[in-house]
Amino acid sequence: MPVAKGAQAEVALAxxxxxxxxxxxxxxxxSAAGAGAGGSVAGLLAVPSELRPLxxxxxxxxxxxxxxxxxxxxxxxxxxxxxxxxANSGGRAQRRQIFAAGGGCVASPSFAERCAELQRSGExxxxxxxxxxxxxxxxxxxxxxxxxxxxxPRRSAQGSKALLVLPEPRAQGVSVVxxxxx
Numbered sequence: 001m002p003v004a005k006g007a008q009a010e011v012a013l014a015x016x017x018x019x020x021x022x023x024x025x026x027x028x029x030x031s032a033a034g035a036g037a038g039g040s041v042a043g044l045l046a047v048p049s050e051l052r053p054l055x056x057x058x059x060x061x062x063x064x065x066x067x068x069x070x071x072x073x074x075x076x077x078x079x080x081x082x083x084x085x086x087a088n089s090g091g092r093a094q095r096r097q098i099f100a101a102g103g104g105c106v107a108s109p110s111f112a113e114r115c116a117e118l119q120r121s122g123e124x125x126x127x128x129x130x131x132x133x134x135x136x137x138x139x140x141x142x143x144x145x146x147x148x149x150x151x152x153p154r155r156s157a158q159g160s161k162a163l164l165v166l167p168e169p170r171a172q173g174v175s176v177v178x179x180x181x182x
Contacts, residue, residue, distance in 0.1 A: 063150045070142035077135030080128050087125035094118045 098105065098114050105115035164179040 058150075058154065060150075063146045066142050066146035066149065070139045070146060073135045073139035073142065077132045077139060080132035080135060084125050084128035084132055087121055087128055091118055091121035091125060094121060 094114060095118055098111055098118065101111070103111040103114075105111060105118060108115070166177050166179065168175045168177045
């Protein structure tokens with residue numbers, strides 16, 4: 001209702017019954033979130049029933065996955081270290097046998113087969129040791145990634161902890177104001 005300048009008019013809020021919405025409790029106990037957002041409100045004024053915190057949970061799936069894969073690669077490293085040590089032990093035993101027989105592997109045709117086997121044992125031990133080292137490095141990187149993800153601070157917006165829904169009475173009716181920081 002338009003009012004001329006200098007004139008007085010009495011303004012009153014009228015209540016109408018309408019479908020309740022979720023999130024805000026009215027004075028009469030009804031629910032009315034979204035009050036004033038296109039529909040009528042049950043009750044005189046809508047007031048917030050409680051502050052609802054936004055979900056502030058960290059997703060632990062990547063930490064668990066990275067930790068599990070890190071543990072697998074650590075296990076691979078341990079197995080490869082044991083296999084490398086076994087190959088080294090076999091090579092040392094072969095070398096002792098060659099020396100005990102009075103031979104050597106430098107230009108000795110009589111021990112050529114044994115020396116070739118000794119060479120293969122040494123190469124195998126070195127290859128397994130390299131795989132073990134790579135496994136340890138990969139395991140450490142994955143574990144570092146898991147710890148970094150777990151300890152990395154989440155976005156900090158102080159106002160984003162809760163969504164506040166408040167009524168806003170106006171001359172044309174009642175509306176709802178939502179307050180938050182994103």
